[in-house]
Every structure is written in structure tokens, then in C-alpha cells.
Amino acid sequence: MDSFYLAWRYLSYTKVKTFILVGCITIIAVLPLTLEILLDESERQLTLRAESSPLLIGAKGSALDLVMNSLYFADEVPETIAMEALEQVMDTDLAAPIPLFVRFKARDFPIVGTSLDYFDFRNLQFAQGEKFVMLGQCVIGAKVARKLNLEPGDHIVSSPETLFNLAGVYPLKMKITGVLAPTHSADDLAVFVDIPTAWVIDGLGHGHQDVAKTTDNTVILKKEKNNVTANAKLMQYTEITEENIDSFHLHGDPAAFPLTAVLVVPYDEKSGTILQGRYLENETPYQIVQPKEVIDTLMANIFKIRNVLDAVIMLVGTATLLALVLVFSLSLRLREQEIEVIFKLGCSRATIAWLLGAEILIIVLISAVFCGGFMALVQYYDQELVRQLFI
Amino acid sequence: MSIRSVLILFLFIFAMPLQGMAEKKITIYTVNYPLTYFAERIGGDLVNVVFPAPSNVDPAFWMPDKATIREYQKADLIILNGAGYEKWTKKVSLPMLRVVDTSKAFKDKLIHIETDVTHSHGPSGDHSHGGTAFTTWLDFSQAVQQAEAIYKAFSRKLPANTTDFSNNLESLKKDLLELDAQMTVMSTNKPGLSLVASHPIYQYMARRYNLNLKMVMWEPDADPGESEWKHLHELVNAHPAGWMIWEEEPLPKSVKRLQDMNIKSQVFSPCFSKPQKGNFLSVMQQNIENMGAILK
Numbered sequence: 150m151d152s153f154y155l156a157w158r159y160l161s162y163t164k165v166k167t168f169i170l171v172g173c174i175t176i177i178a179v180l181p182l183t184l185e186i187l188l189d190e191s192e193r194q195l196t197l198r199a200e201s202s203p204l205l206i207g208a209k210g211s212a213l214d215l216v217m218n219s220l221y222f223a224d225e226v227p228e229t230i231a232m233e234a235l236e237q238v239m240d241t242d243l244a245a246p247i248p249l250f251v252r253f254k255a256r257d258f259p260i261v262g263t264s265l266d267y268f269d270f271r272n273l274q275f276a277q278g279e280k281f282v283m284l285g286q287c288v289i290g291a292k293v294a295r296k297l298n299l300e301p302g303d304h305i306v307s308s309p310e311t312l313f314n315l316a317g318v319y320p321l322k323m324k325i326t327g328v329l330a331p332t333h334s335a336d337d338l339a340v341f342v343d344i345p346t347a348w349v350i351d352g353l354g355h356g357h358q359d360v361a362k363t364t365d366n367t368v369i370l371k372k373e374k375n376n377v378t379a380n381a382k383l384m385q386y387t388e389i390t391e392e393n394i395d396s397f398h399l400h401g402d403p404a405a406f407p408l409t410a411v412l413v414v415p416y417d418e419k420s421g422t423i424l425q426g427r428y429l430e431n432e433t434p435y436q437i438v439q440p441k442e443v444i445d446t447l448m449a450n451i452f453k454i455r456n457v458l459d460a461v462i463m464l465v466g467t468a469t470l471l472a473l474v475l476v477f478s479l480s481l482r483l484r485e486q487e488i489e490v491i492f493k494l495g496c497s498r499a500t501i502a503w504l505l506g507a508e509i510l511i512i513v514l515i516s517a518v519f520c521g522g523f524m525a526l527v528q529y530y531d532q533e534l535v536r537q538l539f540i
Numbered sequence: 541m542s543i544r545s546v547l548i549l550f551l552f553i554f555a556m557p558l559q560g561m562a563e564k565k566i567t568i569y570t571v572n573y574p575l576t577y578f579a580e581r582i583g584g585d586l587v588n589v590v591f592p593a594p595s596n597v598d599p600a601f602w603m604p605d606k607a608t609i610r611e612y613q614k615a616d617l618i619i620l621n622g623a624g625y626e627k628w629t630k631k632v633s634l635p636m637l638r639v640v641d642t643s644k645a646f647k648d649k650l651i652h653i654e655t656d657v658t659h660s661h662g663p664s665g666d667h668s669h670g671g672t673a674f675t676t677w678l679d680f681s682q683a684v685q686q687a688e689a690i691y692k693a694f695s696r697k698l699p700a701n702t703t704d705f706s707n708n709l710e711s712l713k714k715d716l717l718e719l720d721a722q723m724t725v726m727s728t729n730k731p732g733l734s735l736v737a738s739h740p741i742y743q744y745m746a747r748r749y750n751l752n753l754k755m756v757m758w759e760p761d762a763d764p765g766e767s768e769w770k771h772l773h774e775l776v777n778a779h780p781a782g783w784m785i786w787e788e789e790p791l792p793k794s795v796k797r798l799q800d801m802n803i804k805s806q807v808f809s810p811c812f813s814k815p816q817k818g819n820f821l822s823v824m825q826q827n828i829e830n831m832g833a834i835l836k
Binding site for chain 1 (some may be wrong): 609
């Protein structure tokens with residue numbers, strides 16, 4: 150006990166040295182453990198989500214971008230496809246298609262344009278409120294609600310795509326009708342809207358005063374028998390309300406309107422195989438992917454990187470350990486006189502060794518405490534860290 | 541235990557699964573009465589068909605309240621007419637996978653009305669808010685296709701009952717094709733006969749049965765106003781019609797004034813809402829009888 154007391158006093162006296170030693174040991178321990186936890190969690194999140202999403206149809210291009218955007222609402226937006234692609238799947242009678250349009254954000258959270266079927270498919274439950282009913286309404290994920298302190302009845306505004314696009318679309322103020330219960334998935338961090346609402350955000354639909362009936366001539370550029378041309382002064386509504394909803398309309402053929410992907414749920418295995426076969430032709434502008442396969446490939450690459458990282462960490466760890474041994478041996482040299490005095494005071498060599506051992510043990514214990522605390526934090530925030538760092 | 545007790549016990553045991561089957565009834569929401577009738581005929585006891593629009597409102601221009609929309613959202617299937625009939629669906633969110641567009645099979649044959657004024661603003665160019673003729677079922681061959689779409693949806697939802705649905709569909713198809721045959725034969729009696737209709741809802745009927753029909757925009761329960769009477773005078777000068785077809789019984793005053801113009805009135809009800817007497821079939825049979833007076 151006296152040895153521990155003396156060791157503790159010594160370490161307290163040499164605070165800087167002790168701090169550096171504790172820091173080095175903590176980092177050596179924390180790095181591989183953190184990596185392990187985060188990689189395991191990322192694997193869990195990616196695999197679970199991919200396994201529960203049978204097929205995805207998107208534009209030809211990066212399959213990884215398509216999967217990451219459609220399943221985890223990642224920032225990389227794939228090329229869009231036409232709504233017609235969804236109708237084609239519907240016409241085959243082989244699978245249930247769910248549209249996805251994930252391109253815009255609201256206060257840094259992805260806006261997911263989809264249909265109500267998405268909630269049923271993912272079995273999403275409501276913590277508060279209900280599904281959206283009207284155009285311009287939205288449902289928010291559990292973490293969006295928590296972070297922004299929002300609840301049903303509040304509003305959230307879509308973010309403009311770029312500040313410098315003067316001709317860009319107006320932000321849309323959306324009324325929140327429901328908050329989802331936590332799912333510990335990307336759905337917690339999303340703002341869900343109906344597909345037509347997403348198209349309104351995209352500028353494909355809008356609401357404005359009736360130019361054929363307006364008495365304000367300053368908004369009219371040209372008036373012909375069958376056509377009225379309005380100028381830029383024409384006020385467009387930035388919120389869809391019960392009063393102005395009738396003025397909202399989409400421009401063009403909805404079959405040609407964009408989607409980023411179609412989530413496809415085959416009615417059975419055979420239907421899934423037949424459907425995949427139909428998208429193998431070179432002429433089709435679409436690709437069909439099995440998210441699980443894409444994620445498995447990604448995970449294989451991650452594991453390759455993980456091996457490299459493990460090797461690097463091992464090398465750095467060995468170098469740090471050697472440096473620590475050096476620090477200790479140099480410290481012993483510096484403390485030769487001190488050790489001599491202890492010896493002359495009557496302590497045996499074993500006691501001196503025990504004293505030095507106690508110092509090392511205390512340093513390791515302090516590092517272990519720090520390491521434990523840090524690991525607990527990592528474990529607590531692992532889902533969020535994974536989403537921010539990997540997905 | 542007496543024999544009677546044993547019999548009661550057996551009955552109870554056999555009744556339990558039947559009770560379970562009754563609970564499996566699926567709920568169907570529709571948007572007009574013709575589709576409700578088709579769904580009831582095809583689904584029989586296996587479905588619970590709900591058409592929530594009030595009977596005094598034209599369902600084509602009806603807007604359900606939020607509570608009703610939520611009921612639609614919860615339904616097992618939502619049967620739409622399509623062809624732009626249910627305009628309210630453009631403003632609300634419905635589960636896409638549970639929605640059945642019954643006119644999808646003939647969407648390339650829909651009649652587009654291009655009379656609306658267009659306007660333009662911004663980079664998107666000119667656009668019109670014109671619509672599509674939506675009284676699709678008055679062409680009975682199209683009504684058959686709509687019934688088939690309902691049958692397909694029911695069969696997918698309750699595959700174990702496909703045979704029941706199929707038998708019911710055949711019975712309905714027989715009735716609808718009978719109506720179609722009657723109208724087809726009748727229309728050959730006086731080919732090219734000029735007719736006017738009080739409302740622009742007979743486009744598909746006119747196309748299918750080769751009726752030389754011009755339509756105005758009158759309501760049966762209101763005087764159309766002098767400008768509309770003037771418009772009718774101009775119309776019959778170029779299109780000498782002896783009959784006006786009404787969606788409902790018109791005001792006696794209107795009938796009288798039409799008679800003064802040598803135009804007789806006859807009703808051909810589109811049967812948007814549930815009739816007070818009879819059903820879709822009986823209303824259509826009455827319509828054909830009425831048409832018989834014109835085309836005899």
C-alpha cells in the first residue's frame with residue numbers, strides 16, 4: 150500500500166510526464182477499439198437496411214450512390230429517372246414499387262419524397278401525430294424532432310439548393326403532421342413528404358394567384374385570347390394552406406417527373422428474378438440492383454481497409470509502446486540518484502521494483518478509466534457517428 | 541351430456557372458423573356510385589364497400605374532409621375512376637399501392653377537353669388547366685374494363701377467393717355487355733340523329749354509340765339564363781336537334797321552353813350517386829328505355 154502511495158505521490162509530482170504517458174496509452178487502446186465498434190455498427194446498419202430493401206431501380210451509373218442515397222439518404226444524389234419507371238413496374242404485376250425522391254434538405258436533414266406505402270413497408274410507427282394528409286405537409290423522424298425541438302403543428306422550411314441561383318425555386322414551408330418513433334436508422338434523421346410535395350419543392354409545381362382573373366395589371370406581361378403571360382412579379386405561395394391549395398398545380402406530365410429511385414418489393418422470389426431479367430438489356434436507361442449485394446461489396450472493401458488500418462494501428466502502437474519503454478528507461482536513468490537514496494534508506498531492490506511497477510500500474514489504470522469512459526461515449530453515440538462518418 | 545348439448549357444441553366449434561372468415565372482410569373505399577356498385581357485385585360478402593360522399597353532392601367535385609381522407613388512407617383498397625374524375629386526390633396523400641385506377645387500361649383512349657384558357661409564367665412555358673372527360677362508365681365496354689380492374693385488385697388482395705370474384709365478375713360483365721349491346725343496336729336505328737345534352741358528361745357514350753351529340757353547360761335544377769338560351773338557339777340552328785338529354789329530371793319551366801323550340805327532353809342519368817330507388821343496373825336500364833324513345 151505504501152508503494153502505491155509513494156508511486157501516486159511521484160506521479161502527482163510529475164504531472165506533465167504522467168499526463169503524456171496516460172494520453173499515449175489511452176490513445177493506443179482507444180483507436181482499435183473505437184474502430185472496431187464503429188465498423189461493427191456501420192456493418193449492422195448497412196446490412197440490416199440493405200437486407201430489408203429487396204430491389205432498387207435507378208438511373209444507370211454508380212450503384213453505390215443509388216443505394217446510399219435511397220437507403221441511407223446520403224448526400225450524393227444519383228441521376229434521376231422518370232416516374233414512368235414506377236408505373237412500368239406496377240404494370241408488370243410482379244412487384245410493389247415505392248417511389249423515392251431524395252434530393253432536397255430542410256435544416257440539413259434530408260427531405261424524402263415518397264408515398265404513404267413507405268411507412269407501411271418500413272413498419273414505421275408514430276410517436277406523435279399522424280401521416281400527412283394534404284399536399285405541403287410532412288412527417289419528421291425522431292431525431293429531427295428532438296434536435297430541432299419540433300412537434301406536430303409546427304413548420305419546417307425546405308432549404309434552397311443554392312444561394313446563388315436567383316431563378317431557383319422558393320423554399321416551401323411545410324406543416325408537420327407527425328413525428329415517427331425512433332428506429333435507430335436513417336429514417337430518424339429524415340423529413341418525409343408525399344412525392345407531389347417533393348415536386349413542388351423541385352419547382353415542378355407551384356401555387357399562385359389566378360392570372361386569368363387578377364385585376365392587378367402590373368403582374369401581366371401579355372394577355373391574349375387563350376393565353377396570359379405573367380411577369381416575375383407574380384406572387385407564388387411559399388406555403389400550402391387550405392385556402393390556397395386549389396391554386397397549386399404541377400406543370401407537365403407527372404409520368405415524366407423525376408424520382409431518384411424506385412424501391413421495388415417483389416411479390417415473390419420468382420417475380421423478383423423475372424423483374425431483374427427485364428432490366429438486363431442494354432437499351433434500358435435504368436439499372437436494377439440488389440442493395441444487399443452492393444452493401445456486401447462495400448463491406449468487403451471496408452474490411453480490406455480495416456485490415457490496413459489494423460496494421461497501421463499495430464505499427465503505431467508498437468512504436469508508441471517502444472517510445473514508452475524509452476521514456477521509462479530514460480526516466481529511470483534520471484532517477485538513478487533518487488533510487489540510490491531509496492536503496493540507502495533500506496529498501497530492497499524488490500521494493501524499488503515494486504514501487505516502479507506500482508507507478509506503471511497506476512498509469513495503466515488511469516488510462517483504462519479514460520479509455521472506458523471514451524468507449525462508453527463512442528458506444529452511446531455510435532449510430533450517429535456511423536451516420537456522420539461512414540454513411 | 542345429452543345429444544342436443546353435443547350438437548350445440550359441434551355447431552359452436554364449426555361456427556368459430558366462420559366467424560374468423562367474417563373478420564377477414566376487406567374495406568374498400570370508392571369515389572362514385574357506379575364503382576361502388578361494381579365493387580359490391582364483384583366482392584360480394586367478402587368486401588365492405590364504403591362510398592362516403594354525401595348523396596346530394598356530385599362526387600366529381602366533392603372534397604372530403606380530413607377525417608374522411610384518413611379513412612381512405614386506412615382502407616385496404618381505394619377504387620378510383622381515373623380520367624381526372626376525383627380531383628381531390630391531386631391535393632391529398634393516398635397510399636399508392638392500395639389505389640386502383642380503374643380507367644388505366646384505356647388511358648390512351650380518354651377524351652381530353654381542350655377549351656380552357658392557358659397561361660404562362662417563368663421558364664416552364666404555356667400551360668393549360670384543362671381536363672379530361674370522366675364519365676367513362678357511360679361507354680359500357682369501358683365499364684366492363686373498369687370492373688375487370690376491380691376484380692384484379694380484389695384477387696390480388698384475397699387470392700384465396702379469386703374464383704368467387706371471377707364468377708361475380710362474369711355475372712356483372714354479362715349485365716354490362718347486355719346494356720352495351722342494347723345501346724349499340726339502338727344507335728343504328730337513327731344514325732347521325734342530332735341531339736343536345738344539358739351537360740358535358742356524355743362524351744364516351746357519344747363516341748361508343750355514334751351519337752351526334754352537342755353538349756351545353758346547364759344544370760337540371762336551375763334556369764340556364766338568357767345567354768345560355770341564346771347559345772342554344774345558335775347551336776340548334778347549326779345542329780338541328782329534336783331532343784335534349786338531361787342528367788336528371790329538368791325544371792318544368794325549362795322543359796316547356798324547350799318544347800317551344802321543338803326540343804323534347806329525356807333523362808339519361810350518369811348515376812353518380814346512389815339512386816333513391818333501384819341500383820346502377822336498373823337506372824341504366826331506365827336510361828336505355830328513355831333513349832329508346834329518342835332512337836326508335
